[in-house]
Amino acid sequence: METARxxxxxxxxxxxELTSLRRSIHARPETGWLEMRTSAIIAKRLLDLGYEVLTxxxxxxxxxxxxxxxxxxxxxxxxxxxxQEGTPVEALTEAMQKGLTxxxxxxxxxxxxxxxxxxxxxxxGMVERGDHDHRPAREGFSSRxxxxxxxxxxxxxxxIGLGTAEVLMGIRENLHGTVKLIFQPAEEGARGAxxxxxxxxxxxxxxxxxxxxxxxxSLDDGDVTAGTxxxxxxxxxxxxxxxxxxxxxxxxxKGKNAxxxxxxxxxSLHAIPRHSDGQxxxxxxxxxxxxxxxxxxxxxxxxxxxxGETTEINCYMAEQARQICNGAxxxxxxxxxxxxxxxxxxxxxxxxxxxxxxxxxxxDMPDLTLSSEQNARNWGSEDISVMMNRVQxxxxxxxxxxxMTPMAGAQHTVGFDFxxxxxxxxxxxxxxxxxxxxxxxxx
Ligand SMILES: [Zn+2]
Numbered sequence: 001m002e003t004a005r006x007x008x009x010x011x012x013x014x015x016x017e018l019t020s021l022r023r024s025i026h027a028r029p030e031t032g033w034l035e036m037r038t039s040a041i042i043a044k045r046l047l048d049l050g051y052e053v054l055t056x057x058x059x060x061x062x063x064x065x066x067x068x069x070x071x072x073x074x075x076x077x078x079x080x081x082x083x084q085e086g087t088p089v090e091a092l093t094e095a096m097q098k099g100l101t102x103x104x105x106x107x108x109x110x111x112x113x114x115x116x117x118x119x120x121x122x123x124x125g126m127v128e129r130g131d132h133d134h135r136p137a138r139e140g141f142s143s144r145x146x147x148x149x150x151x152x153x154x155x156x157x158x159x160i161g162l163g164t165a166e167v168l169m170g171i172r173e174n175l176h177g178t179v180k181l182i183f184q185p186a187e188e189g190a191r192g193a194x195x196x197x198x199x200x201x202x203x204x205x206x207x208x209x210x211x212x213x214x215x216x217x218s219l220d221d222g223d224v225t226a227g228t229x230x231x232x233x234x235x236x237x238x239x240x241x242x243x244x245x246x247x248x249x250x251x252x253x254k255g256k257n258a259x260x261x262x263x264x265x266x267x268s269l270h271a272i273p274r275h276s277d278g279q280x281x282x283x284x285x286x287x288x289x290x291x292x293x294x295x296x297x298x299x300x301x302x303x304x305x306x307x308g309e310t311t312e313i314n315c316y317m318a319e320q321a322r323q324i325c326n327g328a329x330x331x332x333x334x335x336x337x338x339x340x341x342x343x344x345x346x347x348x349x350x351x352x353x354x355x356x357x358x359x360x361x362x363x364d365m366p367d368l369t370l371s372s373e374q375n376a377r378n379w380g381s382e383d384i385s386v387m388m389n390r391v392q393x394x395x396x397x398x399x400x401x402x403x404m405t406p407m408a409g410a411q412h413t414v415g416f417d418f419x420x421x422x423x424x425x426x427x428x429x430x431x432x433x434x435x436x437x438x439x440x441x442x443x
Contacts, residue, residue: 003174003435004364010167011428018423022159023141028084029123029148029155030077032186033068035101036092037081038121038158042103042183044091045162049169051105051181056095057199059102060185064198067191067236067341074099080145102185102192104201105165112177113206115437116391117430118384119161120187123150129414136417151416153213154187160211160403160426167431176440180205182387190234190344193383202390207353207437208398209430210384213422215407222371224429225402226357227349231378231385232281232307233314236342239265239325243334245291245298255296256333259289262300265328269304272320278309280317307381311345347385349375349399350392357399357429360436365428376402403429 030038046053078097081087128142128149136142143149165181182201186192241262246255266284274280289300306321308314322338329336354375361368388398405422409415
């Protein structure tokens with residue numbers, strides 16, 4: 001209880017600091033693999049606090065990254081970041097500037113279990129609302145990066161992560177084991193977790209905790225939901241149909257129509273038979289094809305995603321999708337290339353760790369309320385699943401919590417904002433859980 005009180009005092013005392021950190025991250029949102037400034041800020045802070053800090057290839061496995069922007073995008077973003085006021089250039093490594101973003105901070109406190117906490121750090125490709133009804137605009141911290149916005153709350157996750165880092169360093173005498181703070185890039189589009197996992201960071205983890213800020217007006221009442229389950233496994237596919245251009249009036253028979261191949265594929269994709277074992281989804285979100293009215297289209301590109309209630313159902317959907325795209329290409333004599341640009345698995349939290357969170361909140365944070373549903377259903381997809389499954393595959397325990405807070409606008413919309421009182425609460429819950437899991441002999 002002593003430690004819990006210390007944590008509460010520290011977390012509540014850093015409330016203003018957390019808000020201003022969140023706002024500085026909010027003003028400079030960076031989408032997946034472009035979190036260069038964000039990663040530099042995180043790395044610098046962790047180094048200043050005294051953490052062992054891993055960045056670049058030590059943080060993420062380069063080959064396991066998915067959906068990496070092209071070289072020109074990486075170069076121009078790096079140049080912009082270098083020129084921005086407030087970028088800690090001494091912590092902005094060459095590797096970060098090449099898209100090896102993400103940071104892992106390690107705190108070793110002797111013998112004991114390994115606890116890993118995950119904070120996702122990326123923004124969305126959206127244009128933030130600029131009118132005065134939107135608080136970030138009104139109070140001067142809305143996005144200054146064109147076409148990018150923190151509309152999911154990951155700016156808050158960064159602040160919670162760094163606040164937790166500070167608290168844990170402050171109570172390290174009371175910890176017995178190892179803490180890993182994983183600041184994960186490219187969660188949106190499910191592109192980053194595999195690269196962190198492939199770098200081996202989850203292989204020795206005994207307890208793994210993640211969280212997401214969530215709206216209080218959802219079904220989940222209370223401040224904290226101890227666990228969630230059921231987020232959908234998903235595969236994101238970029239499909240390119242390549243054909244042959246020809247004069248549509250003069251020699252239509254000489255063309256190979258990529259647009260027609262893509263159009264047949266779209267209809268067949270939406271007609272994949274449902275799976276008897278559970279829910280599935282398919283969506284073709286983007287289709288671009290053709291170059292002119294009187295030209296047989298020689299190129300078509302599609303952005304496709306499939307999902308499944310289980311990893312197996314998702315695999316079935318992805319395999320059907322591949323077959324359909326290849327078959328539709330063949331009908332028109334076109335070539336089809338398919339790139340996997342994002343992937344998540346299905347996910348569940350461990351009952352034992354959920355119960356540990358419930359007990360710890362009740363005992364050490366009695367002023368916080370727990371959701372009536374301790375293990376809530378997740379919809380959508382989350383690549384934290386890849387990390388959780390890795391931890392669970394070798395006998396570790398994992399949970400993915402929710403921290404509730406009032407929100408303006410829904411997540412992933414241009415008017416999104418949240419009540420920053422959730423920041424010290426998040427720091428407190430994570431820090432108290434680490435103290436509980438690493439309390440040593442008293443365990
Ligand atoms: Zn999110």
